Structure formats: C-alpha cells, structure tokens
Amino acid sequence: MMLWILLAWSTPLWIPAFSEGDEPKPREPLLRLLPLESDLKGWTLDGEPQTAEGIGLFELINGGAEEYVKEGFRRAVLTTYRNPGGKRINVDIYEMASQEGARRIQRKKAGDKGKKVFVGEEASMEDYYLNFRKGAYQVTLSGYDTQQQTLEWLLHIGRLVAERIGASP
C-alpha cells in the first residue's frame, strides 16, 4: 500500500504543464488576499484560515479537490467571516498554475446558469453563492441563506478579494 501512496503524493501525473507568463508570483502569502476586518464593518474572521498546497487540498475538501488538482492547483486559503448577528460567509481562494486553469475551474463551478455580476474578470452569482475568477485565481464565496443582504455582502467581500488580487506585487 505504501508504494502507491508515495507515487500519488509525489507526482500527480494529471496536472497539466505550467503555462508561463500568466503564472502568479510564487510564494506570496495567500493570506494577504483576505479582506481586512477593518474593511468589513463588524465582520470578523471566524477562527484561523485554513491553507492547503498541492494535493493537500484533498484533506481539506475531499473529492471536491479533484477538479482543481486536474487543472493545475497550487495553493488555497479557506476561511469564514462572521458578523455580530451570527451570520457567516465562507471565502475560498484557489491559486491555480495558470489563468487558463482558473478559467476552466470557474466554468465548471459556475456553469452558465448564474447571474452575471461584476467581480474580477468573470463572475456568476447563484442563490446563495458567488464564483469569480481574476487572473490565475478562482474564488468561491458562500452564505447560508438567500437574503438580499447576504448576497450584497457576498459581492462586497468578493470585490475586496478581487482588488487584493489585482494589487498583488
């Protein structure tokens, strides 16, 4: 059993080759992309953000990692913000090896059913969640209800993340 574990961990063969040129800057702390609490009017981080690299993503999101890894996943930061009323919004930021990989993930997750909104370079809002892409980053935000106020916060937080991606050195 050990042989396949080593093989699986060392060389995920289905990861596509790097596409140079649109590659994000290596080793920039992903945590920097999370909006500051001071920009969020009472929303605070609900515990420490979780991070994953490479196929370590499977440990965080189980089989949900499959599509990301296939498309050249590099790193992720997953966190939750909470407001004083107890509402929560989840923010998952995935850094891919290329813009094309992020684009394919965005299409897979968002499909063509959602409402087009202006966040990042392409974005889609569904009943209680928002998917968007900017550069080689694919970002998913989700709430726990379909109230207009929740959707507005999804958009607001999403735009803050997109700005921070845009400001990457």
Added chain:
Amino acid sequence: MDQLTRRSFLKRAACLGGGALLSQSPLLSLAQTNPQAPPAAQIKPTLVAVKGKDPYGSTLRAIQELGGIEAFVRKGDRVGILVNSPFKNIGASVNPEVVLAVLEKCFKGGAKEIRYLKDPHRGYWERSPRSGELATVIKSLKYESGDHVSVEIPGGLALKDARVTKDLRECDVFINVSITKHHDGVRYSGALKNMMGLCPFSTNSYIHWGTLKLGWYGDLNHLSQCIADLNLIRKPELCISDATTFITENGPYGPGKLASAETVVASTNPVSLDAFCCRFLGLQPEDVLMIRKASQHGLGEMNPDRLRVKSLSV
C-alpha cells in the same frame, strides 16, 4: 486483526449472517407471507421516512417509529456517532438539527458517553437555532481521539485492511448519520460512503487511487468495491439520512444547486437506507455501484419494494 468489543462482534456476526440470509429471496418471501406472522400493523418497519418542515422533529419521530432510542441504546452504553459534517457549505453536511435530535435521544436513553467519530467543521453547531438550548448536550460530547488502528477485512475484495478510528471499537453502539447528496464520481453519497469518515487520509487515498489509475475517481469500480468492503468492518445499529436540504451538484464539498425533500430517513440498514434515499437525486439503487456491491456482500436489501417502509408527514 484488532479486536472489536465482544458485544459489537456478536452484533456484527448476527448482522452479517442475518443480512446474508435475508438477502436471499425465499426466506424473505416466507417471512412476508407466513400466516403465523403478526398482523402488518404490529411489524416494525425496516425503514421510516418522515417528511416535515422541522428536521429536529422529523428525526425524533423517525427514531420513535423504529422502536424508540431504547431499541438501540441501553443505559450505560458508549455510543459512537459518525456524522457527515466536515463541510461548511449548506447542503454538504448533515443539518445539525438532525444530529442534535439523535444526541439528545441517546443521552436521554442513558448513554454514558457519546463519541463524535469525525469532527465537524468549525461553527457547525452554531448553525442550529437549538445550539443554545442544547448546549449541555454539545458540551458533553467527546470528539475523535485522532488515533487510528489497522483492521483486517476478511471478506474484502479490494480492501483487505484499513486504518479506522480507534474510537469505533470502544463504542457499544454505532450510529451512522449521513446526508443524502450529490457526489462527484460515485454520483451519490449517503450512509455507505459516510464510512470513509472513519478512515485517515492514507486509507481514503488508497480507496481512491489504489489501482494507480489517473484521478481521484479514475477507477470507480475499485472505489465502489472498497466502500462496500469498508462497510464489512462494522454495521451500524442505527442509520439516519438527512434528505431535508442537500446539494445536487458540486458534491461532496459544494456549494451547488440545492434541493429540499424535507425528509429524514431512518433504518437499521445502510444499504437499504441508501437504496431508498438515492431517489432524492433522481437515481435508482442500481445506478449507484457501491450500493450494488454492498448488497452483493450480503450487507442489506437494495430493492426498496422489498423493504417495510413507513412514510409519514409531521
């Protein structure tokens, strides 16, 4: 092979033997047509589906219809509860209201200790409006120890041994609480798939990648067989599936489109439970390979027409 507890061994032997016998149609037919058998009204259902707006109330009712918690938990028992609750997205984890109803029942039934066999995601309990009222129940829980032991699976076809949480063998009663939801690759996730929650990443990686075919779902036959094999380790005394609100795409993690069947389903058998619940995703039991393979192991009946189903609304 690690030793299971005496009680669990006896139960397991009885369940496997009984399951194998009952899966053969002549005996089941005999039981159904025996003129000496008690009237239908007195026969307990093998599966209960309760539809209602309140998942907590529906769960209580489902347990009651299966004979009450006393049919499963005795005073002083240590209960192990495996809940599919690691994912924060709505419809990807069991509604905590369902779990709280089971926990409360177990404590009232005299459980000495309840071990939560797979930790929930952060903030899970706060998603329930009853988390304040039932704070003592939540505080009384013991969470997973993080220790795993190797267990041989003599009847396993693809999975001959597995690492599972040590806590499993220390419980007298094992309760499996799953959510009915979409799952990439296998299409459906319920009680059978939930058993992977007992295993560390190393075992689950083998289950997915064991034949070295490319991709997490590269070999569905192997994956489904391993899940069926894993279910040989220990059969739950009680299985509950939350089909209230669940994702119908992007599973297991979500987020994705939601469906609401507003139903809680309970059974003593995980195969039958899954065979019944896959309909909420528009699937037939034979569409889900792990259900077929678990049935072939003699773990339970996969033909819903041959179950004693009680459906009710509350």
